[in-house]
Amino acid sequence: MNSSQKQTKSKIPPNRSQFLQPAATSLTLLIMKRLIFLLILALVFCSAQSRSIIPRHQPHPSLQISNKTQNEASCSFTVVIRTSCSSTRYTLDHISLAFGDAYGIQVYAPHLDDPASRVFESCSTDTFQISGPCTYQICYLYLYRSGYDGWIPYDVTVYGYNSKPATFYYNVKVPADIWYGFNYCSGARATSSAATK
Incomplete structure (x- = not known):
């Protein structure tokens, strides 16, 4: 009986969650990578925008030599x-x-x-x-x-x-x-x- 149970267990298809776990993990990593990329892109964009606060060229009517x-x-x-x-x-x-x-x-x-x-x-x-x-x-x-x-x-x-x-x-x-x-x-x-x- 033990031997037949072993044979039966070997014929049962593996649990689907075993296949889904690695796929879910790689999907999570992909999403995390994209979120990090978007965060970095947002930081770069914000820092580039913040540089525009620096005074631009302007007239100086009272400059004397x-x-x-x-x-x-x-x-x-x-x-x-x-x-x-x-x-x-x-x-x-x-x-x-x-x-x-x-x-x-x-x-x-x-x-x-x-x-x-x-x-x-x-x-x-x-x-x-x-x-x-x-x-x-x-x-x-x-x-x-x-x-x-x-x-x-x-x-x-x-x-x-x-x-x-x-x-x-x-x-x-x-x-x-x-x-x-x-x-x-x-x-x-x-x-x-x-x-x-």
């Missing part, structure tokens, strides 16, 4: 300006530049333009060596444009002795006859104190 900054020349800066491919083919606009640090130390470079040397042409990169007072980390930069061509810079990168390269992205038309740019310093003190020196 200090005479002191024009007369000091103890450090050399390399400024690389890339002109947008959306800009006019060439420009006769007059372009000036002012940048500085959070301590109010400012570097001013008037009239970088020179139509004879083909600067600021569409899709071009122009490099300038500018002398000025030594700064700490560059955290603000403004461009001044006068003229009618509507020059569009793509970005401006400043390389300084005491600071990491600082890049400021524009890719918009700089309004005429007003300082226009960025201030990532920790307060308004940076550009206003330069005017009082």
Whole structure:
């Protein structure tokens, strides 16, 4: 009887739950992987959206250039300006530049333009060596444009002795006859104190 029971038991099909368990486990793992992927995607999207809170380029009508900054020349800066491919083919606009640090130390470079040397042409990169007072980390930069061509810079990168390269992205038309740019310093003190020196 024992032997027949054994034979009978061996003929009974295995329990279905044995087959469903591995399938359910792999389905659960698949769902978990997808949920984790969606969570990571949501975090990346949220962090990308949160970057838009950083101040964008804006006019600075009260920016004043200090005479002191024009007369000091103890450090050399390399400024690389890339002109947008959306800009006019060439420009006769007059372009000036002012940048500085959070301590109010400012570097001013008037009239970088020179139509004879083909600067600021569409899709071009122009490099300038500018002398000025030594700064700490560059955290603000403004461009001044006068003229009618509507020059569009793509970005401006400043390389300084005491600071990491600082890049400021524009890719918009700089309004005429007003300082226009960025201030990532920790307060308004940076550009206003330069005017009082």
